[in-house]
Each structure stands twice: as C-alpha cells, then as structure tokens.
Amino acid sequence: MNAMNSEAAQLWENAAQQMPGEIVEKINTGMQRMIDGETPYSPLAVGQTAPAFTLNNFDGTPRALSEYLAKGPLVLFFFRGDWCPFCNIQLKHYQDNLVEFAKYGAQLVAVSPEKPDHSTVMAEKHRLTFDVLYDVADEVGEAFGVTLRVPSEHEEVLTQLGVPLTERNGTANWTLPVPGVFVIGQDGKIASTFVNPNYRIRAEPEEIIAALATL
Template structure:
C-alpha cells in the first residue's frame, strides 16, 4: 500500500512539474486554436482595477493583442500602428484590448508614449498568456528587463507577439502568431480579416 501511494505521489508531482515547465523558445509554443474559447482570467487595468477578460469580450467583438512589454521597440511600433487604425477597427464593430506582462504603472507609461486610447491590461503573472499557450522561457538577457517592468511579478517568461480575433462568445475566429518578434500583422491585413469575418 505504501508503495502504491508513493507511485501515485510521484506521478502527480511529475505531471505538475511538466505543466509548469515553459517551452524553451518561441517556436516551441502550443497556442489555442481557432474555435477554442478564451479562458476567463482576472487581469489588471492601468489604474490597477480588476478586469475579467471574458466580461470585456462579451461587450464587443475583440481584437486581442499580446505584446512583450512597453520596453520593446517593436511592440511600441505595433501599438502605435494599431492606434492609427483604431477608428477603422471600431467602425467594423470591434474593440482593441492589448495585454502584456507589464505592471499597471508601466501600462500608463505606454499609453502616453504610444498615444493609445484602447484598453491595455496587465497579465504580469502570465496566467492568460499561459492559458493561451503563447509563453516561453525568456532568454537570460531579458529577465532583468521583464522583472523591472512587471514590478517583480514576472522573472521567467515572455509572450510570443500574437493577435487573436474573438467573437462575443469568447471564441477565437482568427489568429496571427509571430515567433519572430520583429514581424507583426499589418493594419491592412488585420482590417481585411475583420471585413471578411464581419
């Protein structure tokens, strides 16, 4: 009996450890697929309020953007480009929500710097990004940066830059995931996709 209990405990521990191990590179991730639903997770707004992501998605069809952080120049370019296309996106019946591991305080800095009016949310523990299957072990040279920008909440992971288009039932209708963080979806392609889905 003791031997059986020991085997069960070892098995449970092994499964738990396997689930907590992050993919080693951006190309090793296993993201959610089109048709799957967004898990309900509580994130933080730039004013440090709790936000249930599924409640926000119920309000309006959503362009959900995951970015590495306000410290990343490629992310800032992408956020600024989305700000330029925001009115077109709104006119097509969508809202934009962008999520990073940055702390709420750092979201405010990004809002001002990139002239962002759409919603930025903090996923500093990576709960939503992990549930989406888009996180990986950050290279060592990034760990001090992500630690500072998440106010110590994130010391290990980076999200792969991604764009998901969601209906109000939180189902994924389109996704664009770019393991090479220097490449992002263009506004022209995103607008074309939204027009097709409409």
C-alpha cells in the first residue's frame, strides 16, 4: 500500500477506535452494500468519449471540459466533499503531485456535489491550486456513471454525526459520487479509470502518473 492509502487506512483505524461500535457497524455494513453492488452505478470505461460539461469553480467561473483538453490531457476526479476525511487526504496528496502531473502536460480538476462555500474553505485549508468544480445534483457524476444513492446506513450515520448532506449539496437527493479518477486524453477519450466503491481506497498519485505516461 502506497503513502496516500496507508494514511487513509491509519485514519480509519484511529477513527473506528474512537467511535461507538454501533456507528462503526453501520458504516461497515453500508460500505459492504456498496462493494456488493446493492447501490448500483456504472462508470464509463476506457476508450469511451468523456461527456462534455461546463461547471462553475468555487469562485463562480464556468469551466468547460473542452477548455481543459485544448491545453492537454486531463486528470478528472470526483470526490464526496469537504466533510469526508478520505477526500481531504486525497486532495492533499494530489496537490503535492501537481508538478509530476504537469510533466505530462496534464491538468488536474476536482468535481464535487458540495456547494462552493464549502469548497472554498477546503481549497484554502489545503492551498489547492487546481480547479474544484460544483456538480449541481451530481449531474456530471451521473454522466460519468459514478453517482450512487447513499446506503441507508450511511444516511443515518451522517445525520447522527451532524453532516446535513442535502443542505451541503443544495439538493434533496441523498446521492454522492463514487470517488473516481478518469484520465482523459486530448482526443476526449478516457485513457484510464480508477473507480472503487470502497471510498477508503483511492487512486494513488503514482498510478495516475503511470497512466499519464502511456498517453
């Protein structure tokens, strides 16, 4: 296990020791339901054309997929929100590897269903220098096939822990993206994918760099 996922595993181990057993059981049960496909999703595959989109970044500036691809390949990753500690680890590690991505002419763009005011706080916290886009009602996540309905166990836990997901996302839908990374070539074709319903495991920067090296 590489650095990022090792950090995430340690975080979960520490958190599970501090939380009530009932909550840990609910989290694990919901996770297993996602892994078993009980909350279905169908991510786009390698070779498919990435669907066009235009989304606002956290300061309200519209950004289009075509705009990014005009400059080079794109590393597009979907994350759940500022409230997710595993997403925060991922964002931090990706920011630390921007120079490595840039060696292949690639830009990095993050997409989340969380409203921009939360993204702004997160961007400042991690000193992010790449775009974080607001995916209203998970529409782009749906187009890429990574949106799923939150398991009932996780809905209960998030409510218990004071994470008002619908309020933070600005929608009545209890949906989130499966954390996933799509490496998209300048031709608009998906060159590599890293999508895992186990949100504690994310695409390591080294895996993304290896994918970029094949373009």
